[in-house]
Amino acid sequence: xxxxxxxxxxxxxxxxxxxxxxxxxxxxxxxxxxxxxxxxxxxxxxxxxxxxxxxxxxxxxxxxxxxxxxxxxxxxxxxxxxxxxxxxxxxxxxxxxxxx
Amino acid sequence: xxxxxxxxxxxxxxxxxxxxxxxxxxxxxxxxxxxxxxxxxxxxxxxxxxxxxxxxxxxxxxxxxxxxxxxxxxxxxxxxxxxxxxxxxxxxxxxxxxxxxxxxxxxxxxxxxxxxxxxxxxxxxxxxxxxxxxxxxxxxxx
Numbered sequence: 001x002x003x004x005x006x007x008x009x010x011x012x013x014x015x016x017x018x019x020x021x022x023x024x025x026x027x028x029x030x031x032x033x034x035x036x037x038x039x040x041x042x043x044x045x046x047x048x049x050x051x052x053x054x055x056x057x058x059x060x061x062x063x064x065x066x067x068x069x070x071x072x073x074x075x076x077x078x079x080x081x082x083x084x085x086x087x088x089x090x091x092x093x094x095x096x097x098x099x100x
Numbered sequence: 101x102x103x104x105x106x107x108x109x110x111x112x113x114x115x116x117x118x119x120x121x122x123x124x125x126x127x128x129x130x131x132x133x134x135x136x137x138x139x140x141x142x143x144x145x146x147x148x149x150x151x152x153x154x155x156x157x158x159x160x161x162x163x164x165x166x167x168x169x170x171x172x173x174x175x176x177x178x179x180x181x182x183x184x185x186x187x188x189x190x191x192x193x194x195x196x197x198x199x200x201x202x203x204x205x206x207x208x209x210x211x212x213x214x215x216x217x218x219x220x221x222x223x224x225x226x227x228x229x230x231x232x233x234x235x236x237x238x239x240x241x242x
Contacts, residue, residue: 022116022152051141053148054213061207068204081141088219089212090200 002048003031010040010071017048020056028059032066040071047077052085064095074098106132107171114155114166114185122151122168129170129179135241142220143179143239149213150183150192150235158187158233178222178240185233191226192235193218 001024004015012035020028036042042063060075067073074096078086086092110125112118126147130140147168154166169182197218198211218224223238 021119021148023119051144053145053152054216055152057212061204064204081138085145085216088200088216090202093201094204094207 001027003027005031005035007035007039010038011043012036012039012041013043013045015045015048019051020049020059021051021053022055025053025055025059028056029062032059032063036063036066036070039067042067042071042073044073044075045077046075046079046082049079049082052082054089057085057089057091060091060095072096076100107169109167109169111165111167114151114158114164114187116152116155118155119148119151122147125168126170126181129172133172133177133179133241135179139239139241143181146217146220146237146239147181149217150237153192153213154183154185154187154233157190158185173238176240176242178238180236180238183233183235186231187233189228190233191228193224193226 001016001018001020006013006015014031016028018024044060064073076098077100078097083097086095086097108129110122112121123144126144130143151166151168158164158166164185164187167184171180173180192214195211195214197215200215217237220239221237222240225236227234
């Protein structure tokens, strides 16, 4: 998986591409724990994310819990397969997903 | 195929880092069948969740082997996968499903992996036999 970060003032965009699985989610956890200081708006762009497993959900959950304390978080460009997983697990209920 | 059922197996150390090798094994199995992309993703996810569970708990804090067997099943066409480990006896199906309606604050993702597996596959069962955990899943192609 590739993780690309674009910081613009207090807004951080994270572009994920490839597979967010039990191995690659560890990389995302590192990025999340080291990059959010001072961030008020976190956007995950999932245009190129083809797959998410429960480990990836956990990473998003950790990010969401942290952002709830310091600002906002949203996901955009979520494809159908990834959305299915978010729906099955009820994650759609507390994540903000921007409609395309 | 004429009734010939090809079965393949992979024995590998149950370690999360080996997920890539496990995925490659599953992809190879699926090459034999015309598998729709969505179903392929679901199979990959089921395999990942089960493998990661075994890697995380079966032998902790030590490590051990897991054998994954795959075979094309017929009537209806599907893929049957069996996971065998010699770790502590553990029936992942005995655990209650997590509550997927609770709020963010109360959420933790324990148990979510197996919950997803149960939602995705068409059949799943567990046996403990001769010191081995044996979990079998079946995913139909339609």
